[in-house]
Amino acid sequence: MDSVEERIARLERQVADLQRHLGIDPALADPQGPFLPPEFYQALERGKTILAIKIYREATGASLLEAKNTVETMARGRR
Template identity: 50%
Template structure:
């Protein structure tokens, strides 16, 4: 009986994590959708965001150290990996 209880508990924990992961995925998609809409509004209004001045990132790019530049960008701005990679590629 004790082993059966452990299996049931493990199944409940796994199901809980799966549900949480699903909810986080939906939240990420909704945030991305809102960000795209906000970008469209800003483009329509002609509002441009100046990229932050990041001398360390620029120095890493100048030295051909793209990964270090992405890490430095993330540390300086708090951006996620994809956002930092895209920003560094635009700077390059």
């Protein structure tokens, strides 16, 4: 049986892998951050940046500039 420390380390690696897959910069990720609906990630995956920005703004209440910068950063992380 794994120790608690080993289990935590394994979970942390899994979270980091998921963040990389989703294009989330862990340095910018807020643990209490916004819930983004699946449609956001689908738009991001399809390269529909404007739609992703719209969805992001609706989900977070962010300004247009903040949403644009965040979504573009996430999109670059997916390439």
